[in-house]
Amino acid sequence: MRTLDPGIGEKFSRRTKRAINHDGSFNVRRRGGPHRHDPYQWLTRMDWWPFIGLLVLFFSVLNVVFALIYLALGLESLPGVMAPRGWWQDFLSALFFSIQTFTSVGYGHVYPATNGSGFVSSMEALVGVLSFALATGLLYGRFSRPTARIYFSRTAIISRRADGTPCLQFRIANQRANVLIDLQARVLLKSVNETTNDQTYALLPLERNAISFFPLSWTLVHDITPDSPLHGLQPADYARLDVEIIVQLKGYDDTFAQDVHARNSYTHDEIEWHRRFVRAYEVDDDGIAVLDLDQLHTTEALSNG
Amino acid sequence: MRTLDPGIGEKFSRRTKRAINHDGSFNVRRRGGPHRHDPYQWLTRMDWWPFIGLLVLFFSVLNVVFALIYLALGLESLPGVMAPRGWWQDFLSALFFSIQTFTSVGYGHVYPATNGSGFVSSMEALVGVLSFALATGLLYGRFSRPTARIYFSRTAIISRRADGTPCLQFRIANQRANVLIDLQARVLLKSVNETTNDQTYALLPLERNAISFFPLSWTLVHDITPDSPLHGLQPADYARLDVEIIVQLKGYDDTFAQDVHARNSYTHDEIEWHRRFVRAYEVDDDGIAVLDLDQLHTTEALSNG
Amino acid sequence: MRTLDPGIGEKFSRRTKRAINHDGSFNVRRRGGPHRHDPYQWLTRMDWWPFIGLLVLFFSVLNVVFALIYLALGLESLPGVMAPRGWWQDFLSALFFSIQTFTSVGYGHVYPATNGSGFVSSMEALVGVLSFALATGLLYGRFSRPTARIYFSRTAIISRRADGTPCLQFRIANQRANVLIDLQARVLLKSVNETTNDQTYALLPLERNAISFFPLSWTLVHDITPDSPLHGLQPADYARLDVEIIVQLKGYDDTFAQDVHARNSYTHDEIEWHRRFVRAYEVDDDGIAVLDLDQLHTTEALSNG
Amino acid sequence: MRTLDPGIGEKFSRRTKRAINHDGSFNVRRRGGPHRHDPYQWLTRMDWWPFIGLLVLFFSVLNVVFALIYLALGLESLPGVMAPRGWWQDFLSALFFSIQTFTSVGYGHVYPATNGSGFVSSMEALVGVLSFALATGLLYGRFSRPTARIYFSRTAIISRRADGTPCLQFRIANQRANVLIDLQARVLLKSVNETTNDQTYALLPLERNAISFFPLSWTLVHDITPDSPLHGLQPADYARLDVEIIVQLKGYDDTFAQDVHARNSYTHDEIEWHRRFVRAYEVDDDGIAVLDLDQLHTTEALSNG
Structure with a gap:
């Protein structure tokens, strides 16, 4: 498992909180140095x-x-x-x-x-x-100030493909009605060594890591193939390794005419097992797709889960 | 035909309206969720x-x-x-x-x-x-707010090369006198399965997908070679498959000093067959090229069409 | 000679003026169409x-x-x-x-x-x-509004390398004291067919097409090797082909914190033959390089020209 | 040693001051030319x-x-x-x-x-x-105006890997609490020929030349392998060659929503030998990493240095 520290740090004297909070902030404080306040x-x-x-x-x-x-x-x-x-x-x-x-x-x-x-x-x-x-x-x-208002599903899920391959999924939508263009995603796995507290990072390849437009919801899928660092891990392993799924998003906002970024993470207790997402949009009588943001979180048990 | 959902959605319960309206908006509504209005x-x-x-x-x-x-x-x-x-x-x-x-x-x-x-x-x-x-x-x-004012020809056309190759063409110009730099285009074909209503996307390669400067009109050409997903399709097939040609443009605006984007689409009933575009500019006595935006839409029948 | 229209047009009914004026504007007028004024x-x-x-x-x-x-x-x-x-x-x-x-x-x-x-x-x-x-x-x-104030040498020159290779050169400097970063250049040759008035474009590869910083002058050099579209051309050919050297520059401006662009061109009568540029900067007693913008244009005859 | 002038100049009539000052400015003055002031x-x-x-x-x-x-x-x-x-x-x-x-x-x-x-x-x-x-x-x-407030360690150090490989290191942190994303670094070596005063540039490859996030400190490491232009040089050589380590940084600022740049350099007398950096952060009782900017400069002697 090749490590790939995204800048969050590998060596810590003890266990840290989650790397990234739901609002995108990091659990880091700074002190000393000149001109800290702007x-x-x-x-x-x-x-x-x-x-x-x-x-x-x-x-x-x-x-x-x-x-x-x-x-x-x-x-x-x-x-x-x-x-x-x-x-x-x-x-x-x-x-x-x-x-x-x-x-x-x-x-x-x-x-x-x-x-x-x-x-x-x-x-x-x-x-x-x-x-x-x-x-x-x-x-x-x-x-x-350009800000992305990406709405993340509350939980990530471990689901299963039609061919039986297990996969990690989570889902996002744009809270705002504006259009994001060329949205790119990068997903990293953070795991912690039980003994040394060293943190290791691994890139989780996605089924698709970019979309041109983002008017609807987007389900990001990482297939847990034998190559995946998640391969063979059980729920207890996720907890033991203090697994955190780190998500980084980047896109162009058509209203602000600038790139916007968003980030979030799912810790091991924010991952549901053997679930699948229920589709969050339907087509109304006018042929218009209606996206229900409240449905973004809705999952159901896998029939053969 | 490799599918390539640009984020517009593949699975729908029934037929949808065109994916992209002429003003660049999507036929999507959203409801639920927090903070929807900005x-x-x-x-x-x-x-x-x-x-x-x-x-x-x-x-x-x-x-x-x-x-x-x-x-x-x-x-x-x-x-x-x-x-x-x-x-x-x-x-x-x-x-x-x-x-x-x-x-x-x-x-x-x-x-x-x-x-x-x-x-x-x-x-x-x-x-x-x-x-x-x-x-x-x-x-x-x-x-x-940087906005591109790209003027699209009202229709796309199915034309024919000198060597007999059929091709899909449409034409764009800049409505404004400012200069767009490094203008890039991406063209997708959306087609709908008659039975399942599933939507399939395919990239349509262009003769040239970028230009350095954009002072005149630009004719975008997709050659309908045997490799093209449009190969062999007749007008009736375009209607049956609910074909939509999706256009995405990106360039740098010299006045706003920022990237601008534009998008549009041509549905099957906005495609003219066996036509060619009449040149939209001429050179005046001072050696200045004069672009007539009203001529952007002008097509004529192919002589051997 | 592969053609590479940068969007300026290939087919014209008669001879046009230079493609790009010294202020970066194009010799194009537009008429008709909606909303032409912003x-x-x-x-x-x-x-x-x-x-x-x-x-x-x-x-x-x-x-x-x-x-x-x-x-x-x-x-x-x-x-x-x-x-x-x-x-x-x-x-x-x-x-x-x-x-x-x-x-x-x-x-x-x-x-x-x-x-x-x-x-x-x-x-x-x-x-x-x-x-x-x-x-x-x-x-x-x-x-x-971010604007690049690139100062171009008034003429391009045909010079000669130490090994005897002829080369096309011109020189630029930043008029302002701010710093441009990652400045990239692209140089095209426009030539006109005497009979048809068709315009042909060819990329002129540069010795170096980007620099990290731009505090001093930068001499852009295209070696006229046998591969070059300029190979073997004499001054009379330049006039006959109505040669125009088109320059496109792009960089990041450290004050505006945005990308800036500049463009210019040299027509055949703005090219000096058998000259070389005199260095435009010297080091003063404090070890500070002093760039003399007025010297940017200074050329001298090649000793063995 | 392939030369790679980043635009700072190669040929000078005499020795110049350092290329880049600690505030990122260049030791260049300009005179002559039009419109010098903005x-x-x-x-x-x-x-x-x-x-x-x-x-x-x-x-x-x-x-x-x-x-x-x-x-x-x-x-x-x-x-x-x-x-x-x-x-x-x-x-x-x-x-x-x-x-x-x-x-x-x-x-x-x-x-x-x-x-x-x-x-x-x-x-x-x-x-x-x-x-x-x-x-x-x-x-x-x-x-x-977007500005990066990158805090650089006062000195660069020549340290040693666990496997004995010597390496050049320096350390940076963000003075501000905002987040920089996709921070990229490029490090160049400037050396001066004693006789001709010609300046030569060489890229110094880094262990890692980009990080996704920058909440903590980042130690940039160039391994002095036999391929390195620094290989075999002693402190006296650094002084003789008037060595200057030039650092260029680029990242996306999450508050300004724009790219920001920073640069700095270390001259030969700002390089400490046989030292290593003391970790600048610790984890507090809440599991929060606390970064001490004052510690950024702290080095200690290599035990086997």
Whole structure:
């Protein structure tokens, strides 16, 4: 069994978690070294709600800070503020003026009447427009980042060909309605030596490792021939070897006009034995194929399993 | 005839429509599964008029909502509104103030004089600038999405070489004046089994499957030699087998600086027999080749057809 | 001589101009067909001065139109305009108000006091912010479009190797200081049949057809061995055959992080005979290679030419 | 030893500095030729602090210029300016009005009351919004430029295999937490002829020249077999030949969804002899591999070195 480390590592001091999580991430942390954080990548990859929360937080903090500066300058420098005054009302008046400046609304019923407030509000207006320039870039960066939304069957299965050959299968579909072109797949087997904890990798050849179009589901099939590193292994062996089936996908996304990648893995307890997949699409009365993504996971027992 | 499913599916319960429509889409619907909609892709791919309509609708709804909030707060909180007042005039006044805030124009003849209207207008100003940040990204995303505008001859033809070999031909040109580089083509034959409805695919080798530049028209030619899966088929066979000629194109767009893809298909009733293409370009007095896109479809009867 | 049409066409009714101009464009016009114009491509590829002129024209026309609408509504609807009034002063006042609205400055010393002017100014504010959203996208699109600035020697030369083999050479350098990676070249010979005007293409193999890095100049060399389609041709033959040397380049730009392409051609009267290139770089006292782009064209007579 | 110039040059009049600096740049300057500067590339590649400084400088200069124009027009044309007046106070008032116009805040307590100030402030508002459109594009361009942050071990080492074969090694890791896919490496040896200063290049084959994923460190190994151009060379030979190990890396960045490149080199005095790398990662209690970037450089003496 020729080893073929895909870069995940062969020598480990002890057992590791699965190499690849279902979201495509690796179970690796890094520490030390220079410049570990890249704010653009971080802000582009985080979920939407935390991102919006950060935007609001940034907006709030900045405006509160500017409001406090205006208070420190004295509200005499901002004619037009609301009466009756008190520290809370003063703060609110300064805050509203700050926001009107930051967003460049500038109604003008409150305005900077001194050099101090003129200077601070000028700076705030500049910071404001640049902030929205940044926000524009971040929002576009988030939206336009090409990502593949490949939907994987929850389990891989060990099935059987018509001629009796056992095979490893799993199934994928595109969650989105856009078209992926020239989709390529590579499947690796990771197994762990019980004694040394060394990890070994082997390529699992596929019946077909690329398709031109991907409008429907695609069942990836590795025949467990005598040449296969899976040949002769029983469920207990899969557990003993801590087997992990690593899947790497690459295709061209027709909407983003860029290549997209996806990856996933099946651990030994995510493999079902003696099952087969139920077809996930049917043809409706209009001659249109209807793909049911919920059916992607549906398997049934092999009749002669 | 070796089968070569390009991912469109081989086993169907009944006859399907053509695999690929003239706009490059597939006759597939999807249901179930998580996160089926991606607003960015949807907003980027829709036509311009619906997109502009959505922009106007979004702008209108948001401003009407904010106008109603200002009305609920009472127009006393917005000094400067027009007189005489009435509910319709009040609504319009609140709406105009809302739009002035949303677009950050903020003339200031109407202004927020209470904490309530100060807070709401602050929120609206923030929502406004972020909305235009989003619109900026969407507009750029729509414009900059690389798309190939390949113009296909309306029909494919069965023609005949000088040496008598029959051949399948169709013709393409670039609708746009930009240059496509390293344009590659792949042509597949889809045929359907009358009894089982199984779909079979076969690659149709081309005389030339790539060109370096694409300033003129390109005639793609598949010779129907004894090796060809089309060999010996008559028009009636094309209909019986529900023949579909599937075309996949890929090239580099010099303006977008990215790869672009196009696809199309010809069904059996879009194939003309015993025709040949009339040349679609001529050389003018300046030595410039003039390509007439309207001529792309023009065929004439074979003299000895 | 195997022909290899790169997509430029083989059969022409009469002689054409050079296939590729020095700016990389083709001598082809197109007419007929649908959707020939793509405003984004046009606005992205035009020169800077016409683009800025268009921006200013767009801004001016739109604001004049809105100014005329405000005039038609009557300046009574815009309190605060300057006195004394007259039609020219009224127009200017309306124009200034329009620009203040369009750019969302909105000082407010002039403001919309009626429903009519309130509605029109609301529309103008929306049009304004969307226009600047568009301009943002266009400016970014223009800047970020990856283009190769390959500088070609003005002439190709017929030179001679140390072993006496004649060779065709030309030289390129990168005009910009950025780095091109994995630069690949393909060179074709176009020759025209005197009688039929048919154009024939042949690949000219290069001594080296790719380099990893491109910080200096690169001399591309085709040896005129007995296998070469140029073998035995004299200057008069080059003219008779209307020889054109077509060059296609492709590389990865490290700043744009995208592939870039360039092309050019040398016609028979842009080929110098019995010359060699003078080296275009030297090493300065700091051990830094200094490339002189002006020297790229410098050739000298072959001593034994 | 077959030479393989990667485009860095073979013939030099004298010794040059290292070919590639640690930041990936080349020791080449260019002069002459047309259009050498590309402002977008320059503004996109410069460091953040100079960029922000330029932004502030641009903003300041433009507003001072406009302020001086308003002063020249006379502050009578801008009613509402602060009192008492004097040339400094007048300048500040004009500057604040200018900034309020440039950022489109436009409070309106100061406003243009004449045709002259109306025209100038209209122009400034246009220049302002277009400037922020440009800044938006530049900020996005800076953020979204795909760059690989490959961390190289400070030194390359000459180590020894278990079977006694000497080998050249160096080690890399990804500074960022994002995932690089299909990372490919090419390593070249540059050596300089003592007499002629001619530079010779040779490819150094690697044990493995590509990995699928790059979550951990990757040790690149060239075995110094009898075929290797390094075979038999001693430290003194490395210095005499001015040896430079040139490294070129290419991979797909999962966040930017684009290919990224990196390069570096090791000169003869950056090579340690008879060392080996200490493993840079360990597995923590959760089964997560922890990569310590600071350990990337750590070597230890070969026990039998």
